[in-house]
Amino acid sequence: MSPIAWLAGLGRSVLTLLAVFGRVTLFALDALSHIFRPPFYPREFAAALLHIGWLSLPVVGLTTIFTGGALALQIYAGGARFNAEAVVPQIVAIGMVRELGPVMVGLMIAARVTSSIAAEIATMKVTEQIDALVTLSTHPMKYLTAPRILAALITVPALVAVGDIIGIAGGYAVATQNLGFNPAAYLKNTADFLEPLDIVSSLVKGAAFGMIAAIMGCYFGMHSGRGAQGVGRATKSSVEAAAVLILAANFVLTGVFFSL
């Protein structure tokens, strides 16, 4: 391949990426604006709260409890190399609340919620249900996307809070049952070490990740191609995009909260 052809290919890829970024941004702004403009659909919002929040609790709980337990084991083993085993409660707390809690919950939401939103909306698109909504004087952005995005914005921080607590509980269980830590001292060290900024950063990350997960599901669902292949591709792309954006947003937000 000649250098000019290679450069042209690179240019095309960059332009395509910028165009996609622009389309997603415009879609997100449009979707967010519909949250504040009537008509509102409380029944759809309630269903989204249930689906995104309540029904995600088991997977969030299982993911974070094992993560917290494994974190305690790793910190204990690593700390033992320089006689710092005693920092397990503090590092489990900070690790779960600042990083692992939000990221694990975000990725689980991307897997569970983004995929289901994208598949559901894409199927509605290919079976003309979205056209049917329009002919029934119902704006698809208001009826389908706004309730889901608002529900994710509210429930994912709550899930992160629950995940943080369960993760710390996982670390507590391992540390007190297997590693010989005193239960009361473990809890005191955990509570003393955490600062309000740690908790605020965790919840803000949860809100950002929830919004990303829901917007990606809605965007790829609404822009799905035809047929079963189109639905499959939309679902796959939505999860990939949500996972990458959640990790990128985590890096940016960590920088904003703790490096500036």
Added chain:
Amino acid sequence: MIRMENVHKAFGDNHVLRGVNLEIPTGTSMVIIGGSGTGKSVALKCILGLINPDSGKIYVDGQDAATGDRDAFLAKFGMLFQGGALFDSLTVWQNVAFRLLRGSLKRPVDEARAIAIEKLRRVGLKPDVADRYPAELSGGMQKRVGLARAIAAEPEIIFFDEPTTGLDPIMAGVINELIREIVTEMGATAMTITHDMSSVRAIADNVAMLHGGKIRWTGPVSRMDDSGDPYLDQFIHGRAEGPIESVR
């Protein structure tokens, strides 16, 4: 009255509509026929605003379809989609009463349910169907539910997209009769797109044939058989030989 004036629509290099001119007088039933991929559905979706035409004008009751209050415009329409397009997550009665449960036509739930059950009865479905989900119904029943939904808000204009596709001949005949009866008793303006010639004869007051992105022939259904148009003749008699190219 619905009037399309020189409507063009292309998807990339594929010029689907190349200057469609068509008039559907108020209270009449127009059936648009034509081969697969000739733009029948695109024309219908352009009228509804689901697809924006590249150029040309569409008027509904003298009002430009591209301007004005969109909700008021759509409130005039009911539509039966080819696959039914019923909402999987809602029960049958909630599908039928969708428009009556939200928006400007909102009614109390009990009243909306009663209207839905009455419309289901009108299309030949018993009340016990009301609480089922669309996935629990046969194809013919789903079409009937789609038809009940299309007429639930008593629209002035009803569109039917391939109403008999996928149905056996007896069920297709039942749906055709229902459409004809309902359009007549409601006094609605109807536009149907189909390839099914039995539907054309059962439903149509007037027929238009779309070919090559334009209206090739239009006239009363009674003149369809002696139109003298070779394209229309080939289509309605299903002949492989003729001016319309067929792929073997």
